[in-house]
Amino acid sequence: MKRILKILGIFASVSPLVAEAQNRFPKPDFESGYIYPEFSYFVPDEMLWNTVDVVLLTIMMSVVAWAVLHRRKRAPVFIVSIISVLYFGFFRSGCVCSIGAIQNVALALTDSSYSMPVFVFLVFILPIIFTFLFGRVFCAGVCPFGALQELVNIRDFRLSKAVSSVLGIIPWIYLIFAILYAVTRSRFLICQFDPFIGIFRMGGDFGMIILGGLLLVASVFTGRPFCRFLCPYGVLLSLFSRISLLHPSVTPKCINCDLCRNACPVDAIRPPYENKIKESRAAGVNRLLVYFVFLPLMGLSGALLLHVAGDSFSHANKNVRLHELIMQNEANPQDVQPVDVEVFFSQGGTIDELASRVSEIRRQFISYSTIAGALIGLIIGATLINLSLKRTRKTYEIDSASCINCGRCFDYCPKNQLINKTE
Amino acid sequence: MNRKIVRNIAIVSAFFIVTFSIMLITNYFQIRGFNPLQTEVIETLKQINDENSGNTELQEQIRQLDLLARRAYFVSISHLETGVYLLIGMLVVFIVAIRYYFAVIKNVPEKEIDPIDxxxxxxxxxxxxxxxxxxxxxxxxxxxxxxxxxxxxxxxxxxxxxxxxxxxxxxxxxxxxxxxxxxxxxxxxxxxxxxxxxxxxxxxxxxxxxxxxxxxxxxxDEPEIPKVTYNNFRGNNSSAITAAKNIPTTWDLNTNENIAWKTDIARQGYNSPVINGNKIFITGADEQARELYCYDLNTGKLLWMLAADNISGSPSEVPETSHDTGLAASTVATNGKQVCAIFATGDLICTDMEGKRLWAKNLGVPVNHYGYASSLLSFGDLLIVQYDNSNSPKLLALDMTTGAERWNKTRTDKITWSSPIITYIDRKPQLILMGNPSISSYNPNNGEKNWSVDFLSGEVASSPCSANGLVFGASEYSSLIAVDAISGEKLWETNEYLPEVSSPVATKDYIYLATSYGAIACYDAKNGELKKSIETDTEFYSSPIIAEGKIYLFSNSGKAFVYLANSELTLVNSFETGQRTFATPAFTDNRMIVRSENQLYCVTKKTIL
Amino acid sequence: MATNPISRKQFLRQCGSIAAGAAIISVSGIAVKQMLKKDGDNFWQIDPSKCTFCGRCATSCVLTVSAVKCIHANKVCGYCDLCGGYYRANVKDLNTAAENLKCPTGAIFRKYIEDPYFEYTIDEDLCNGCGKCAKGCNSFGNGSLYLQVKQELCKNCNECKISKVCPSDAIQRVSADKVYMLKDG
Structure with a gap:
């Protein structure tokens, strides 16, 4: 693999940038005709690789869109999944991924001093555009994380709607917190707690590898636990998928065999439903009204709650921690001075300047987490409203928000197989 | 038949996967939890070898262990790598096999057609x-x-x-x-x-x-308590550099320009003020009484005073001292919870911040022909006492809350009037002392000696200073030297201008000092090159302090000098205060406290109304 | 009656589509404006003038063996016999015996050139980026040994884990023309 890298890379002997060096000893005068060895340092051609990534991403998403929307077939999606796991997963080691790019984009939108590479932005926006056009084709098998879970999935035990509704809130909270930490320049939460990157890199943070392993084991028995209950990019895409221009549909002349619903890994196929439980219309309307009234209240209380907690979130920031270390060190001068404190002072930092920076960060944290709290409150409220809507369906319907275009249902649908055969 | 083979493959690969996982996890903990490259055994053996070289047996042992450690490190890394590859290979086999095995069952719907409502x-x-x-x-x-x-x-x-x-x-x-x-x-x-x-x-x-x-x-609504403390002689750790901000460079005691308050001091003393929070501490003494005073920073009001009396072992007759040292030459030390003061009688007294006496003891009357003058040094809750006198020179560390002795080292140095400082070298504190004949470094936590360099002679009254990993010591009767504080190696020595009573101050680049015959000098910290010298027609006993990049210095006659702390010693201002000054001033944000011969006054920027 | 709910649904969908399209276009617009202003920096690299050799590069990298390695600038090196990066402090004999050497993995090699000069080379396969030699060289010598991120090993994480623990913020995103920050005499 290294050899391939070297062919595609360029060898550059880079011009010196740092000329300063403390010359305690003079440059030796060699008499034996010694010649200084020449070093050239390998520089991977990032431009080339990024282009390859973007092109492949586009091609793979187009293939999925063609296979699912036009051919109504699963096999190409499966092949794309394997390619994705091998290329984006194991070969490219999964960085920068679309999921993590959320943070870069969020930071770039709020902080004008941050410079975002074009590649990162493309990786972020391309799947969104494709989702807007064709539904979640990125999730189908182009995303190496989804593809890996798809490949190991064997049995599909369905979780109850109640459990999956509760767990479905987690990615929203995750997304909100990831953006909160990104825009305050504290840390990239999504990258730090990426469960599969350790598996793709065959090494890394131990806790994360264990979490990744557990998620993989879970995905053997149930469809895509990470995509459904953790992935922050998935919820973003589900918003666009909800109103996508094209998306998979139930085969015409459905015979109501229920095989497709049974095969769906993400519970996106809804069976026909006729209201059997009798409840007075007034009670239903009443409940809905109550939820609508409480929606802003929930947002408000969430905002207040996180407004209070905002200050404690700021501990994730490097400057805040440094400030704390310095304060601790001032209180106990006997202890060994932490290296961070020593370096801070040796670089001419002053406590006042740091303190003002820290209070600025704290302020930022409090205001941003207030917004975050409001959003979380609103999302919980919206989930509740969604769950109190009663809809009658005459046929099987696909919920385009949660459908991931994996095309499994096509393989199970007897009607679809007939159509494919006759073609 | 075919399915059976596939099932067996799956079972075997599953077995391998579990074994490999367990092996890899144990291996992981071996690498992360215990780094074979930094075992204590080898490190201690290497240190023993440093102390007594030439022990071939020991050297052989180190080499063997070192080889083993390196082998263990690299072998465990390569095991990890191959292990992971094998594990992933096995996983692929397992998944493929099990998918194949379940492929048949999968098509059968397992849920009843009619779902739950x-x-x-x-x-x-x-x-x-x-x-x-x-x-x-x-x-x-x-x-x-x-x-x-x-x-x-x-x-x-x-x-x-x-x-x-x-x-x-x-x-x-x-x-x-x-x-x-x-x-x-x-x-x-x-x-x-x-x-x-x-x-x-x-x-x-x-x-x-x-x-x-x-x-x-x-x-x-209450006046703000300044955050910058000034706990010792020449500030915290006796570093002579303060973080205090917004200090005026001009004031006038006659017109009260930039003067917040002035107050008379009851008893005389050459010690310097220290500041913690809203409180200023000084001592004063004469033959009748030895007293510790606490003043309010904002008003200059005497908050409390405490007499150092009824101390067992205290001499009935005060020792004889010269007029330019007196009985109260040592500056007090505080840590924000306790204040301790020492007098030329050997009486050491400690109180809380409200003036409640906590403990007192006599350290044995020091035999000192001018009078004991070393200042106390607080280090957390430790009180460091440099007790170099003619009868029993020693270095003490006491618990400031109880007065209990933490450690006690006998000194071989002769009588001195110099004061200790604390400096952080490589993140560890070092206690630097100047004696006669050596400048030495101790570990303030246990009193162990790190290094010492002999260069001093005569009467040593000036204190050391330190910056950027170097320690500097200077005294009129010897020279100015720079010592590498890690190795204890002398780096350079010079003797153009040397202080006698006043102590030097060092920054990353320069050392500044003031002599008893009125010269102010700046040396390059790297090589001891004299950068600049200024001759004034006055004398300096008080020590220069750097605040906001400016050097503040008082002459004995009461002339104040403010220079920029650069190699040029650019003069900012100099003027006569009109009050003779021997003590070193104390600083906190917006305020400088000066002890003149008979008065204590506070300099602050007054907004013009 | 039957057409009414469908048209309402369709109307909502259309509104959503317009909103989504607008969101995509506006985010792209802002991002493009930002990206036109300056190009993004693609690589992680250590600024040797800021590095303090704290040793965290060796332990914090996501890789099992850090992508940070020691680099030797021969043109800065003094070719000293007593090398602060090669030997431990206070060594007595200047030979290659294990008890005298600083590098924990034995990655530095010493070669006699001519009196009194010795050449030092680093085997990067053995180096684990602990920076002990670089620290020694910087405090006693010319500072010719220093740490750099080896770009062929670096996974180019979206957020370098070392950069989050670096006490001096020496590890930063750099542009393609600064991929290596080399010292050169």
Whole structure:
């Protein structure tokens, strides 16, 4: 693999940038005709690789869109999944991924001093555009994380709607917190707690590898636990998928065999439903009204709650921690001075300047987490409203928000197989 | 038949996967938890070898161990790598096999065609979401509650306890009001109740608890307590560099320009003021009494005074001292909780910040022909006493709260009047002392000697200074030297201008000093090159202090000098204060406290009305 | 009656589509404006003038063996016999015996050139980026040994884990023309 890298890379002997060096000893005068060895340092051609990534991403998403929307077939999606796991997963080691790019984009939108590479932005926006056009084709098998879970999935035990509704809130909270930490320049939460990157890199943070392993084991028995209950990019895409221009549909002349619903890994196929439980219309309307009234209240209380907690979130920031270390060190001068404190002072930092920076960060944290709290409150409220809507369906319907275009249902649908055969 | 083979392959690969995982996990802990490259055994053996070289047997042992350690490190890394590859290979085999095995079963629908009623599921889901939201709110509340006030009370000690009580009280109020709210809601949907009630609690608690999160904002009507402390002679750690800001460079005692207050001092002394919070401490002594004074920083009012009397072992007759040293030449030391003072009688007394006497002892009357003059040094709750005298020179570390001895080292150096300093080298504190004939470094935590360099002679009164990993010592009767504080190696030596009583101050680049015959000099810290010297027609006993990049210096006659701390010694201002000054001034934000011969005065920027 | 709910649904969908399209276009617009202003920096690299050799590069990298390695600038090196990066402090004999050497993995090699000069080379396969030699060289010598991120090993994480623990913020995103920050005499 290294050899391939070297062919595609360029060898550059880079011009010196740092000329300063403390010359305690003079440059030796060699008499034996010694010649200084020449070093050239390998520089991977990032431009080339990024282009390859973007092109492949586009091609793979187009293939999925063609296979699912036009051919109504699963096999190409499966092949794309394997390619994705091998290329984006194991070969490219999964960085920068679309999921993590959320943070870069969020930071770039709020902080004008941050410079975002074009590649990162493309990786972020391309799947969104494709989702807007064709539904979640990125999730189908182009995303190496989804593809890996798809490949190991064997049995599909369905979780109850109640459990999956509760767990479905987690990615929203995750997304909100990831953006909160990104825009305050504290840390990239999504990258730090990426469960599969350790598996793709065959090494890394131990806790994360264990979490990744557990998620993989879970995905053997149930469809895509990470995509459904953790992935922050998935919820973003589900918003666009909800109103996508094209998306998979139930085969015409459905015979109501229920095989497709049974095969769906993400519970996106809804069976026909006729209201059997009798409840007075007034009670239903009443409940809905109550939820609508409480929606802003929930947002408000969430905002207040996180407004209070905002200050404690700021501990994730490097400057805040440094400030704390310095304060601790001032209180106990006997202890060994932490290296961070020593370096801070040796670089001419002053406590006042740091303190003002820290209070600025704290302020930022409090205001941003207030917004975050409001959003979380609103999302919980919206989930509740969604769950109190009663809809009658005459046929099987696909919920385009949660459908991931994996095309499994096509393989199970007897009607679809007939159509494919006759073609 | 075919399925059976596939099943067996799956079972075998599963077995391998489990074994490999266990092996890899143990290997991981071996690498991360225990680094074979840094075993203590090898390190200690290497140190033993450094101390007595030429022990071939020991060297052989080190080489063997070192080889073993390296082999262990590289072997475990390569094992990890191959192990991971094998594991992933096995996983692929397992997945393929098991997928194949289940491929047949998969097509059979396992759910009954008629599903559970959707509305029932939705109702259940609503209930769960409600509960989860309630849970989230409780967890967040608990988190917010526990973290902020509790942590604050840990940091700030007692004063915060009241606040926690207050918060708790407020919390009770809020639950009450929350119930009032809940009462209104009772007419609403039963299902909604689950979340709404705890949520109402939030909305009421939150605004109440926010002010408690900002303890700083409450005492705005009182004068602000300055954060910058000045706990020892020449500031914290006796470094002669202060973080204090906004210090005026001009003032006039006659017109009271930039003078906040002036106050007379009851008894005479050459010691310098120290500042902690709103309190200034100095001592004064004559043959009748030895006293510790505490002044208010804002008003100059004497808050309390304490006489060092009734101390067992204290001599009935005070030792004879010269007029330019006196009985109270040593500066006091504080750590913000206790204040300790020492007098030429050997009496050491310690009080709390309110003037309540905690302990006192006599260290044995020092035999000293001018009078004992070394200042005390506080280091956390340790009090360092350099007790170099003619009869029993020693270095003591006492517990400031109890007076108990932490450690005690006998000194071989002769009598000195110099004061100790603390400096951080490689993040570890070093206690630097100048004696006769050596400048030496100790570990302040246990009194172990790190290194010492002999170069001093005669009467040593000046104190050392340190910056950027180097220690500098200078005395009129010997030279100015720079020592590498890690190795204890002398780097350079020079003797153009040397201080006698005044102590030098060092920055990263330069050393500044003032001599008894009126010269002010700047040396390059790297090589000892004289950068600049200024001759004045006065004498310096007081030490230069650097604040905001400016050197503040007072001559004995009372002339004040302010220079920029650069190689050029650019003069900012110099003028006569009109009061003879021997002590070194003390600084805190916006204020400089100067002890002149008979007065204590506070210099501050006065806004012109 | 039957057409009414469908048209309402369709109307909502259309509104959503317009909103989504607008969101995509506006986010792209802002991002493009930002990206036109300056190009993004693609690589992680250590600024040797800021590095303090704290040793965290060796332990914090996501890789099992850090992508940070020691680099030797021969043109800065003094070719000293007593090398602060090669030997431990206070060594008595200047030979290659294990008890005298600083590098924990034995990655530095010493070669006699001519009196009194010795050449030092680093085997990067053995180096684990602990920076002990670089620290020694910087405090006693010319500072010719220093740490750099080896770009062929670096996974180019979206957020470098070392950069989050670096006490001096020496590890930063750099542009393609600064991929290596080399010292050169």
């Amino acid at each position: 959707e509305w029932v599921e939705k109702t259940k889901a609503r209930k769960y979401v409600n509960r989860a939201a309630g849970g989230l709110v409780t967890v967040a509340l608990l988190f917010a509650f526990l973290s902020s006030p509790y942590l604050d009370s840990l940091k700030n000690g007692k004063p915060q306890d009241e606040k926690t009580v207050m918060t708790e009280m407020k919390n009770e109020d809020s639950t009450l009001s929350g119930e009032e709210y809940g009462f209104m809601d009772d007419s609403a949907e039963v299902l909604a109740e689950n979340t709404e009630k705890p949520k109402e609690n939030v909305s009421v608690t939150a605004p109440d608890s926010t002010p408690t999160d900002k303890p700083d904002s409450t005492p705005t």
